Amino acid sequence: MRAAVVVFPGTWSDGDCIYALGRVGVEAYRVWHREAPVFAPNDLVVLPGGFSYGDHLRCGAIARFSPVMQSVQAHAAAGGLVIGICNGFQILCEAALLPGVLMRNASLQFRCMPTHLVAENHASPFTRGIVIGRVLAVPISHGEGNYFADATTLDMLEATGRVAFRYADAAGRVNSEANPNGAQRNIAGILNERGNVLGMMPHPERACDPLLGGEDGNAIWQSVLGVVTVGA
Amino acid sequence: MPVDDRTLAQIALSRAEYDRLVAMLEREPTEVELGMASALWSEHCGYKHSKPLFHHFPTTGPRVLTEAGAENAGAIDLGDGWCAVFKMESHNHPSAIEPYEGAATGVGGILRDIFAMGMRPVALLDSLRFGPLSDAHNRHLFRGVVAGIGGYGNCIGVPTVGGEVQLAPEYSGNPLVNAMCVGVGRVEHLLSSAARGVGNPLVLVGADTGRDGIHGATFASVSLDADSSERRPAVQVGNPFLEKLLMEACVELAEQHKDWIEGLQDLGAAGLTSSAVESALRAGTGIDIDISLVPRREQGMTAYEVMLSESQERMLVIPKREHLEDVLALFHRWEIHADVIGTVTGDGMATIRDGAEVVGRAPIATLTDAPQYVVEGRRPAGLDEAHAFDLAALTDLEPARATQALLDLLASENMASRRWIFRQYDHQVLNNTVVPPGGDAAVIWLKGTNRGLAVATDCNGRFVGLEPRIGAQIAVAEAARNVVAVGGTPVAVTDCLNFGNPERPEVAYQLEQSIIGLAESCRVLGTPVVSGNASLYNETPNGAVLPTPTIGMLGIVADVRRALTCAPRAGDTLLLLGATLAQDALTLAGSEYLATAHNTVAGLPRIDLDFEARVQRIVLDAHALGLLTAAHDCSDGGLAVALAECALAGSIGIEAAGAVLGTRLDAALFGEAQSRFLVATQDAEAVRTLAQAAAVPCAVLGLATGDRLRLGPIDAALADIREAHEGGLGRILSGL
Numbered sequence: 001m002r003a004a005v006v007v008f009p010g011t012w013s014d015g016d017c018i019y020a021l022g023r024v025g026v027e028a029y030r031v032w033h034r035e036a037p038v039f040a041p042n043d044l045v046v047l048p049g050g051f052s053y054g055d056h057l058r059c060g061a062i063a064r065f066s067p068v069m070q071s072v073q074a075h076a077a078a079g080g081l082v083i084g085i086c087n088g089f090q091i092l093c094e095a096a097l098l099p100g101v102l103m104r105n106a107s108l109q110f111r112c113m114p115t116h117l118v119a120e121n122h123a124s125p126f127t128r129g130i131v132i133g134r135v136l137a138v139p140i141s142h143g144e145g146n147y148f149a150d151a152t153t154l155d156m157l158e159a160t161g162r163v164a165f166r167y168a169d170a171a172g173r174v175n176s177e178a179n180p181n182g183a184q185r186n187i188a189g190i191l192n193e194r195g196n197v198l199g200m201m202p203h204p205e206r207a208c209d210p211l212l213g214g215e216d217g218n219a220i221w222q223s224v225l226g227v228v229t230v231g232a
Numbered sequence: 233m234p235v236d237d238r239t240l241a242q243i244a245l246s247r248a249e250y251d252r253l254v255a256m257l258e259r260e261p262t263e264v265e266l267g268m269a270s271a272l273w274s275e276h277c278g279y280k281h282s283k284p285l286f287h288h289f290p291t292t293g294p295r296v297l298t299e300a301g302a303e304n305a306g307a308i309d310l311g312d313g314w315c316a317v318f319k320m321e322s323h324n325h326p327s328a329i330e331p332y333e334g335a336a337t338g339v340g341g342i343l344r345d346i347f348a349m350g351m352r353p354v355a356l357l358d359s360l361r362f363g364p365l366s367d368a369h370n371r372h373l374f375r376g377v378v379a380g381i382g383g384y385g386n387c388i389g390v391p392t393v394g395g396e397v398q399l400a401p402e403y404s405g406n407p408l409v410n411a412m413c414v415g416v417g418r419v420e421h422l423l424s425s426a427a428r429g430v431g432n433p434l435v436l437v438g439a440d441t442g443r444d445g446i447h448g449a450t451f452a453s454v455s456l457d458a459d460s461s462e463r464r465p466a467v468q469v470g471n472p473f474l475e476k477l478l479m480e481a482c483v484e485l486a487e488q489h490k491d492w493i494e495g496l497q498d499l500g501a502a503g504l505t506s507s508a509v510e511s512a513l514r515a516g517t518g519i520d521i522d523i524s525l526v527p528r529r530e531q532g533m534t535a536y537e538v539m540l541s542e543s544q545e546r547m548l549v550i551p552k553r554e555h556l557e558d559v560l561a562l563f564h565r566w567e568i569h570a571d572v573i574g575t576v577t578g579d580g581m582a583t584i585r586d587g588a589e590v591v592g593r594a595p596i597a598t599l600t601d602a603p604q605y606v607v608e609g610r611r612p613a614g615l616d617e618a619h620a621f622d623l624a625a626l627t628d629l630e631p632a633r634a635t636q637a638l639l640d641l642l643a644s645e646n647m648a649s650r651r652w653i654f655r656q657y658d659h660q661v662l663n664n665t666v667v668p669p670g671g672d673a674a675v676i677w678l679k680g681t682n683r684g685l686a687v688a689t690d691c692n693g694r695f696v697g698l699e700p701r702i703g704a705q706i707a708v709a710e711a712a713r714n715v716v717a718v719g720g721t722p723v724a725v726t727d728c729l730n731f732g733n734p735e736r737p738e739v740a741y742q743l744e745q746s747i748i749g750l751a752e753s754c755r756v757l758g759t760p761v762v763s764g765n766a767s768l769y770n771e772t773p774n775g776a777v778l779p780t781p782t783i784g785m786l787g788i789v790a791d792v793r794r795a796l797t798c799a800p801r802a803g804d805t806l807l808l809l810g811a812t813l814a815q816d817a818l819t820l821a822g823s824e825y826l827a828t829a830h831n832t833v834a835g836l837p838r839i840d841l842d843f844e845a846r847v848q849r850i851v852l853d854a855h856a857l858g859l860l861t862a863a864h865d866c867s868d869g870g871l872a873v874a875l876a877e878c879a880l881a882g883s884i885g886i887e888a889a890g891a892v893l894g895t896r897l898d899a900a901l902f903g904e905a906q907s908r909f910l911v912a913t914q915d916a917e918a919v920r921t922l923a924q925a926a927a928v929p930c931a932v933l934g935l936a937t938g939d940r941l942r943l944g945p946i947d948a949a950l951a952d953i954r955e956a957h958e959g960g961l962g963r964i965l966s967g968l
Binding site: 009010013015016019020051053111113141143206212213 | 379382386387388389471472473474476477566567654655656657658659660661662663664665666668677679792793
């Protein structure tokens with residue numbers, strides 16, 4: 001497996017993702033948004049954080065028209081793994097690969113701070129390596145991470161195991177004090193119907209090295225490695 | 233052309249300066265020439281009142297790679313082929329008028345200074361000053377500036393890792409917004425901004441040119457008045473998205489294709505005028521620009537407007553002729569405009585054309601020869617009186633009130649936690665932030681090595697106001713102390729000199745004395761001044777700002793995995809290095825406690841620089857021996873505040889009820905004697921032995937344990953301390 005890290009104009013987490021993937025032994029390469037390659041079936045496609053197109057119009061609204069998104073759509077449709085982090089999550093929602101939208105934080109301010117996550121699904125390729133009860137310390141950094149969908153969609157996501165992560169306190173309790181942005185039902189990340197596309201606001205690539213404050217984010221990459229043979 | 237006084241007033245050129253220009257040109261200037269000269273001769277670009285004082289600064293050292301002032305920022309050798317460039321710059325007046333865009337473009341401008349040298353920006357810091365937050369307009373400025381800094385830095389993806397904020401009445405209406413940037417890269421990728429090679433093209437890249445910011449440099453060089461808000465067109469609007477692309481393209485150019493270009497220069501104050509003219513000056517060449525080739529965002533712009541526009545996110549590239557197409561293609565691949573607008577000439581002239589017509593042609597030497605003024609300083613009248621204030625006559629703090637006094641101080645606008653600010657800044661992007669904001673200094677990992685960069689800004693304007701020379705010495709010493717507290721060896725300084733109108737003798741005195749003090753401190757601490765900026769005319773009708781020579785300090789952490797924070801661990805012994813616990817009332821001089829509890833700013837701040845250097849050495853030596861688990865600069869707010877900050881950082885109580893605090897309780901708890909560190913250690917005896925050998929006082933405070941802070945009569949639960957300190961700024965900004 002290799003990781004294809006997509007770079008839109010304004011993306012800034014590409015280098016951090018490549019560094020984090022390297023920490024768990026995954027080779028990564030950049031793909032400029034104007035390219036439209038056919039990704040290898042086993043490749044993990046990463047849409048990193050940043051401000052694609054400066055967040056003009058709406059976060060992710062312009063990036064979804066980039067040629068590379070056709071490749072991402074095709075990869076997802078073929079069952080390939082796609083993870084969108086922060087702005088990548090916003091792009092996946094704009095591209096209708098995931099339901100819902102990311103609204104302005106309830107505080108109306110940008111937030112860069114530590115958060116704690118609990119995995120709600122332990123079967124997806126991204127979360128199956130995370131044992132039940134484990135709390136992951138993974139930071140956020142966004143102004144528009146307030147996940148919103150209508151109640152029917154939220155019920156459906158919950159009923160079908162598609163809520164990947166919720167914000168929690170350090171002890172793993174999901175409550176409003178632990179919600180950093182006003183997200184509906186403390187949702188920090190969701191999966192598509194097949195479970196091969198994950199969007200999340202927190203930055204696992206920043207929690208990748210004890211020197212930088214922790215490495216809980218690596219659990220997600222390691223989950224992915226658990227289902228795809230390295231080097232295949 | 234006939235020039236009346238009104239025109240000269242608009243461009244802030246005096247009649248005598250105009251006459252000097254005419255004499256040098258041996259004719260009347262054209263409109264374009266007059267505009268260019270007035271911008272380049274402004275205080276902002278020409279350093280008319282500050283340059284004659286720069287000779288005081290130590291500017292060389294074994295690690296300094298650039299000549300001060302020769303390039304956009306100072307470069308420091310980090311070893312093994314790595315280097316760092318850094319600089320601080322002000323954006324005070326734009327922020328006073330339009331806080332969001334003023335601060336945002338301040339960040340954008342300092343970033344361009346760094347990547348113009350081919351280095352990748354890895355850290356931003358901001359030193360901010362406002363009037364008291366009890367005033368609604370000051371709160372508006374504060375919120376706008378913080379949002380603007382975050383808006384730009386977060387979008388472009390460079391972490392904002394540090395800085396500081398101070399509030400004082402003298403900054404009301406004239407906030408200070410000083411942005412600092414640090415870039416790193418390989419020494420062989422350092423770029424020059426010189427326009428070398430006659431016949432090489434001049435390529436303008438980035439944003440189209442509009443009417444925004446015309447005469448911004450001039451605006452920065454006059455005092456603010458009631459009509460200043462009408463200067464709003466002199467404020468620029470930032471586009472961090474475009475600058476992100478520009479940054480990536482320029483860094484790629486430096487790292488992979490340095491051989492394609494001769495020079496790279498940013499467009500900042502005075503836009504194309506200063507950019508082109510200064511790059512020609514550096515190379516001893518000339519420039520020939522056809523403004524009809526400059527892409528515009530508005531129709532009908534005159535040559536004058538094009539040459540003086542301060543539209544943001546623009547750079548000037550000087551490619552080698554044979555690589556012009558390569559350079560254009562590189563920028564186009566990043567989806568950025570790039571256009572040839574002129575050529576490098578060998579005639580030493582700045583020739584400006586509008587199509588076929590020559591609209592200006594003046595010698596580079598004339599345009600860059602700003603007049604220099606030495607105003608004889610006069611010691612401000614109130615200083616001696618302030619020094620003579622009898623601090624010992626103040627009623628001492630009653631022991632029963634000590635706990636509440638600490639909680640009040642911790643919640644005050646100058647002492648409260650800055651988390652409300654830095655949680656709005658992305659301080660982690662690029663995955664290098666080892667010590668985040670909130671401590672003494674931030675530490676950035678230099679990936680590919682074991683080293684870290686420690687960075688901090690500092691300046692206590694109250695001290696500088698009380699005695700400029702000593703206050704400036706303290707500003708450098710404290711910035712260095714901040715760097716030492718995270719285990720960094722201070723190596724170099726950038727400064728941002730914020731003062732009032734230098735034509736007034738009192739301000740001239742403050743400026744000269746501050747520069748002398750700053751230079752003295754830098755000499756003793758071994759930190760040359762490698763870059764800087766002067767922002768004068770920071771005045772409103774109510775008077776000048778506190779003299780504020782802000783210091784940006786760069787230090788090197790030899791092993792980044794051993795960077796220190798101020799968080800002690802359970803069982804550590806806390807020591808005060810550098811002073812005895814008991815202090816006399818004189819140490820209340822200029823202190824936060826004196827200002828808040830007694831509503832007084834008085835006294836004479838003091839520092840012994842040789843002693844300061846010795847104390848810093850002891851801390852670094854103790855850390856090198858592995859003796860320290862935490863360290864903290866003991867300064868603003870005094871010992872009690874510093875101890876409370878340690879307790880919060882470590883989430884651990886401190887038991888120091890038995891500390892012998894002498895006869896003057898307020899001075900022992902809240903006095904601001906210099907050259908003091910709090911350190912935490914598992915081996916107090918070894919630290920004491922080191923200190924004794926260097927004749928540095930070392931006092932045992934107590935133990936890190938439990939969940940209360942006890943210091944003499946102070947007894948407070950950690951939760952109450954946290955509530956006061958963490959919630960302070962949010963409460964004040966809500967107007968509660």
